[in-house]
Amino acid sequence: MEIGVFIPIGNNGWLISTTSPQYTPSFDLNKEIVLRAEKYGFDFALSMIKLRGFGGPSRFWDDNLESFTLMAGLASITSRIELMATVAVLTLPPALCARMAMTIDSISHGRFGVNLVTGWQKAEYDQMGLWPGEEHYKYRYDLLTEYATVMQELWATGRSDLKGKYYTMNDCRLGPLPSRQIPLICAGTSDSGIAFASKFCAYNFCSGVGQVNDPRDCADAVTRLKAQSAAAGTDTKALALTMIIADETDAAAMAKWEHYLAGADHEAIEWSRAQASGDKFAADNSTAGRIRRRTGVPFGGSRLIGSYATVARLLDEMAEIEGLAGVMLTFDDFVIGVEQFGQRIQPLMRSRAKLAAAA
Numbered sequence: 091m092e093i094g095v096f097i098p099i100g101n102n103g104w105l106i107s108t109t110s111p112q113y114t115p116s117f118d119l120n121k122e123i124v125l126r127a128e129k130y131g132f133d134f135a136l137s138m139i140k141l142r143g144f145g146g147p148s149r150f151w152d153d154n155l156e157s158f159t160l161m162a163g164l165a166s167i168t169s170r171i172e173l174m175a176t177v178a179v180l181t182l183p184p185a186l187c188a189r190m191a192m193t194i195d196s197i198s199h200g201r202f203g204v205n206l207v208t209g210w211q212k213a214e215y216d217q218m219g220l221w222p223g224e225e226h227y228k229y230r231y232d233l234l235t236e237y238a239t240v241m242q243e244l245w246a247t248g249r250s251d252l253k254g255k256y257y258t259m260n261d262c263r264l265g266p267l268p269s270r271q272i273p274l275i276c277a278g279t280s281d282s283g284i285a286f287a288s289k290f291c292a293y294n295f296c297s298g299v300g301q302v303n304d305p306r307d308c309a310d311a312v313t314r315l316k317a318q319s320a321a322a323g324t325d326t327k328a329l330a331l332t333m334i335i336a337d338e339t340d341a342a343a344m345a346k347w348e349h350y351l352a353g354a355d356h357e358a359i360e361w362s363r364a365q366a367s368g369d370k371f372a373a374d375n376s377t378a379g380r381i382r383r384r385t386g387v388p389f390g391g392s393r394l395i396g397s398y399a400t401v402a403r404l405l406d407e408m409a410e411i412e413g414l415a416g417v418m419l420t421f422d423d424f425v426i427g428v429e430q431f432g433q434r435i436q437p438l439m440r441s442r443a444k445l446a447a448a449a
């Protein structure tokens with residue numbers, strides 16, 4: 091099973107709480123995390139793009155670095171780990187995104203991929219005068235289809251002349267060509283998101299409903315993706331987003347989780363729910379639909395909470411989900427978390443035994 095890390099490009103990572111570790115994102119913090127991840131054989135690191143935080147007492151995600159810039163820096167100091175940046179497609183023309191990706195492909199010697207997001211939070215774009223109107227929610231995957239087509243044409247042939255509804259290329263050029271067809275990644279959970287990913291992406295994130303310690307939390311979403319991908323004649327790989335909170339004993343790890351829950355930043359959570367509710371077209375199985383239904387729980391995605399042995403066992407059970415290629419991890423404290431994963435959890439995992447043998 092592949093293992094990745096969703097690096098904390100925004101303050102406080104993925105716990106919307108005042109009692110979880112509070113920190114500001116920086117290059118140095120992310121460098122430390124990614125260098126440790128590379129040392130322990132992590133397969134990839136991905137950074138998101140978030141242009142407006144949720145506020146509240148924890149100032150959740152009010153501080154965020156820019157994704158491509160961060161990954162370019164990390165590309166120059168790593169040598170093996172795959173790196174992925176995220177583009178908010180409403181903010182950047184596809185030909186420029188293709189050129190930035192080609193540049194990081196050059197810096198990383200072929201270790202770079204692009205995660206595409208259409209946007210579920212209007213305030214991120216409206217604050218810059220870039221919000222196209224509420225209809226965007228309806229046609230966002232049609233726009234993304236043109237966006238991906240332009241990039242893939244440029245990377246494959248150095249040219250795109252696409253005359254689309256959303257983008258018009260006039261003999262647009264790109265050179266030098268990247269060292270490989272740069273992989274696209276998506277986190278579509280809606281039907282149209284999964285259909286898009288099945289056609290264009292090397293990977294799609296398949297999120298569960300967020301049960302604690304349910305290793306099969308994401309299984310239904312994986313099945314949906316693999317069915318669509320098979321129907322499209324592609325092999326889009328399924329990844330699951332998973333938070334780990336680990337300690338010496340199950341009780342100690344659970345006590346940390348309870349402590350974070352007690353400090354849940356309800357103001358920030360409510361703000362994100364209100365943003366997600368702006369998408370009147372959102373199906374319940376889309377990202378916006380899921381955030382909308384979120385109650386006082388400070389995170390979306392699977393959660394594995396327990397002793398190092400418990401977490402290793404649960405990850406091995408996840409590895410048995412048919413069609414799941416890997417997991418992308420988040421932690422309450424990323425530096426300690428990656429270290430605990432490398433030293434205490436991974437050596438116990440059957441699904442990472444090859445790596446332990448190689449080490």
Ligand SMILES: Cc1cc2nc3c(=O)[nH]c(=O)nc-3n(C[C@H](O)[C@H](O)[C@H](O)COP(=O)(O)O)c2cc1C
Pocket residue numbers: 137138139140176206207208209210211276277278279280281282283284295297331375376377378
């Ligand atoms: C692993 C992962 C990464 C994501 N990264 C971002 C991101 O960087 N920016 C963002 O606005 N949304 C991000 N999202 C949310 C969704 O990708 C995004 O809202 C997508 O457009 C949802 O499509 P859907 O309606 O098909 O679910 C991420 C979700 C996951 C699970």
